[in-house]
Amino acid sequence: MRSLFLLYFCWASLTSYAQTTKLTKQEVVTDIEALKKILDENSSYVYLNGYDINEDLDRYQRSLPDAISLEEFGLFLGETIGKIGDRHASVRGYRTQDSLYLPLIFAPEKDKVLVLHRDDKNLAFLQPSFPYLKAIDGVPYREIVQKALPEEVTAPKASYFTRAVRELRDIQKVYGYLQKPLPNELKITLSDSLLKNDTTLTLSPVERKKTFRPWDERLESAYLTLKDEEYNKTEILDQLFRVEDKIGYILLPSMVSQDDAPNLFSRIETFMKMIQKDSRALIIDVRNNGGGTRDLTYALAKYLVHPDSIYVVNATRQRGPLPLPEDYIESLHARYLFAYAALDYDEQQKVVEFLKTFKPMYQLEDTKYSAYYFGLLHGKKLASKSMYYDRPVYILANEKSFSAASVFVSIFKGLPHVRIVGMPTDGSSGNSERFELPNSALRIKLSTMVSFQKDGKILDGLGTQPDIRIERDKKQILWKTDAQLEKLRELVVKQEQQQINQ
Template structure:
């Protein structure tokens, strides 16, 4: 671990007995842990070793070993502990630690960490048009139990009792008459948890009958469902047209009846994106969609459009992970459209010398649905000149024996720091553009930027969902994922369930969409140039 991180953790421990106001992160953790907030014994030992207090360092290493610490290799290489290597207590301490490792390794081999234990083949049954009632109940039970023991965001939906939810859906799944209907029920159950990283996915055999969509994109803008993209030249639809009806049903009624009940979402803005952009026209490949639309002049017309296979649509709508252009006024515009692989970070590094000469940099993550957090963070490291705490997270640390003793479950806290890179950091003005489509790892990017206080965020609140999902298999060859990690800003400020709020709220308008104007980008350029 980084030295500064450990020193700060040690200072926190030494100050624990002093009456002071808690940080937001500590307040949250105190609430979750019943007030029992504890710093890692290993990190504390490192602090005392750096401070030259060998006896205290060994005391806390012993405490870490008593609690099961077993990373011998890391301990031997840890530069923070170099001062202890010549001490006669060092070798016996390592031997005890290695004993922990060997015991844990043996246990892991024989039981707990085997994939076959957690993901038993008994649940991995093949797809059938209507799987058995036993399979349906087993799948519901597995999803319920994995949520109960691993889900980290129950406080976002405090009205939900997971056991009551289980009993609500038990008779429903029993009465379901097809595998498709069964998975729709599980999707509806997952949506009740109000978490965008906790979802149920249909078996691949049902992909074309559930996830097919047309080569069109819509968005809810100023309470109107507006066409914002047409990717098939054969279609008569035009960007800027308002969708009034879908299959003879008013569009909002259609979304409320057939779309949003099955969309896992973390916030109102996230639900709107999923309901009116991502999934509005999803359905069976061979079932066309009848639309009633209205143009800017008020003329109403009806059109029938076809759905295409998900892979075909993804290819047609694909955008590069990284886009860069120099705007008038020497402003660098950098769109980071996905962190699904490291290509955005690689491309940014290749262009950094040119970008660093710009007067200001505008990062656009409005269409970034996430991926790997480290990709965005690799880019932000070009903008720091001193160590910066940028991220706090926790996961549940369930210990069955502690539960038997009546002790509260403890959260496992983690903090992440940025260290200055070798390159000369960029010191000019920086703006980040966000929307409700800014999600997951892209939100971690914005959260780090906000924590660094490096610049201004312009646009709309982000989706409000980040964290590490855990994938599980379900009978009939379907899958589900469950959010296991709660992410926060570095100081503990929450954004899961609410979204990261922009410093300046700017929303697109129907008029600008019809004119081909980018409302939020215009606002950013105006701010940089000093115009209101």
């Protein structure tokens, strides 16, 4: 026990030291020069969107005092790297002032912010007659939201708004981003649906145990803490698969790997065999899915891709030493991405055909990026004709479908019988790596691969647009219904009836 105490004491002391020790001007300058080198040699997205990070880094160097805190430096780098357009980029290894919160729940509704509280296990409006946030201490909510999440400023619009609104609860951190001192009391202006008739509350920030969890959808909250291995459990799997009114439904809260959750992959096979006999459509739900691997994408492709078809669904180029070392190639293969020479004759012919019309939004330098690596769906390699599901398939996504989940949506968009439904995804695909700065020990995560969708657009910052847009309503926000899923089910039945009438 004594050794455990000493271990904890040492850790706490080091953590406190890391947060209170100042960095000298020369240490920061050295770290910035190291960062420039890391970006120039490894980052796949730096400079592509027109943002020259060197201008901000140089300006920051010129204005440096003799010493700054680790937190100040970390905040600056987080905000600055966030402008590159790399959705996997992050800066870690520092702590912000984040011990005071508002005792409220903030939820996004289109471009407005609902103010909620929790009543037992249910969510409710804090003030039913004035459900919307209008201002905090006189500052309009839009102005605060725009600065509440500086690391993610290049996220797709809906993705940024949803994530930033949730952050409003963490008011001390938000005020740090606003570069304003946090007062002991805050005036919260609430308004009606037109933002014209107001009421004002005065609240004091509270410690974490006196506030609520940030807003999540009920669907999401049930799976937030699950580890990948837990998707092997029967009681979890039973929640992810069902058939109602002859409509199959598969919920994928995370893009887990086949090695971690083999039982999930077995259940998919069993379920797909079952609905082959008597179903009118299939819904695959990847809302709020934060990503993982591409294993589930290719497991489901067995049923969604006709055996006589070959599709080029993803084209990528990798930063790194050229020619690419074997470990880089293995990393791409783990993402089901292959060089032209590694494809068979039929696949190569499809790639040649694809490249005739493929117009990437960025022309990348051949001296910095590898040749293209392609993602393909080859029906004959995936499955037999008996496995092909020939009825309508709807992929339900939202603005929190991220990383491998956003790739999932992008890959299947445009395939016969497949429709994307819901909201634009938080597109991202970058084969990220981590780097450490020499003096501050700040950890920098950066994408090293540029990933293009079939239409030539990148995923990062753009996402994938739905074929059928369905937004959540207030009842869904309050956990009373799943309006998006209900509307989609109604749409499936309606479209089937229209086909019958024709």
